[in-house]
Amino acid sequence: MCSDVSEQKNVCLDQILADRRSYRMFTAAIPEEDHIRRILHAGLLAPYAAAAVGGSKDYFRRFFVMKRGSQSLNASIPLVMEQVNVMAQGLQKEMETNPALRKKAVMFVQRLEMFRKAGRVPGVGNAPYFIVVAERKGFPPVELQSLAHSLENMWLKATALELGFQLVSITSQMSGNAEFCKILGIPTGEWELMGCAIGFPADELSPSIRPPVEYVTRWLE
Ligand SMILES: Cc1cc2nc3c(=O)[nH]c(=O)nc-3n(C[C@H](O)[C@H](O)[C@H](O)COP(=O)(O)O)c2cc1C
Incomplete structure (x- = not known):
């Protein structure tokens, strides 16, 4: 039987899970730094692949906070845009000789084209904060999965703080x-x-x- 406290916890959690959305437009107001710190702390609490990175002496998860108008963000914007161009050109070339890829990647290529036309990548420079999370590469290479856990925690915390959050997945292309x-x-x-x-x-x-859970679930014998 659920206690009142447990029931309250679940009501709050269910509400946060349902309220979590991708926000892609932001006002000019800057969130408090304390709120950003609390979001980073949530990211730090996320699970990590202990067997893959646990042996590293240096801590394996880092956060880089770039504020709109900062030197670091201003320098990053054209680099990210350049990466979009490189990716778009590479994909276009591969798609010429690979019809299966052409079919699969068509929406993604259109999205890259949209960025190129707009001259900017949504989330990089148009929000008060662009935050990069880094996970040290280990073995087996599961850092992207670890990052997804960290980002989801941050997303839920941002939702609880009534802040808008947008995933900027092109960031993973910047690791090299x-x-x-x-x-x-x-x-x-x-x-x-x-x-x-x-x-x-x-x-x-x-x-x-x-969709309803039953629609996407099979309970196997
Ligand atoms: C792996 C992954 C990458 C994503 N990359 C981006 C992104 O680069 N930009 C963006 O605006 N949304 C991105 N999203 C968010 C999805 O588009 C979004 O979660 C989905 O459309 C459902 O909408 P919701 O988040 O409002 O529920 C990504 C989501 C996932 C899981």
Whole structure:
């Protein structure tokens, strides 16, 4: 039987899970640094692949906070854009000779094209904060999975603080970019990266809509 406290915890958690949405437009207001710290702490509490990175003496998860208008963010914006161009060109070329990829990647290529036309990547420079999370590469290579856990914790905490959060997955493409890694102050290629934008949402989104659990679940004998 659930106690009242347990019931309350579940009501709050269910509400946060349902309210978590991708916000892609932000107001000019800057969230409090304390709120950003609390979000980073939530990211730090996320699980990590102990067997893959546990032996490393240096702590294996790092956060890099870039504020809109900062030197670091201004220097990163063109580097990320350049990476979009490189990816788009590489994909276009591969798709010419690979029809299966052409079919699969069509939406992604359109999205990259949208970024190229707009001259910017959503989340990098248009939100008060662009935050990069880094996870040291280990063996087996599961750092992207670890990062996903960390980012999800941060997302839920941002939701609880009534802040808007956008995943910026192009950030993972920057892990081998020497200039970008120099801005972060990490050696190139040793860390996997993921990023997000955080600010006050400029729009209001309804809670998530998903299919009923039974529709997507098979209870196997
Ligand atoms: C692996 C992964 C990468 C994503 N990358 C981006 C991204 O780069 N930019 C973005 O705006 N949303 C990104 N999203 C968010 C999804 O588009 C979003 O979660 C989905 O459309 C459902 O909407 P919701 O988050 O509002 O429930 C990503 C989500 C996942 C799981």
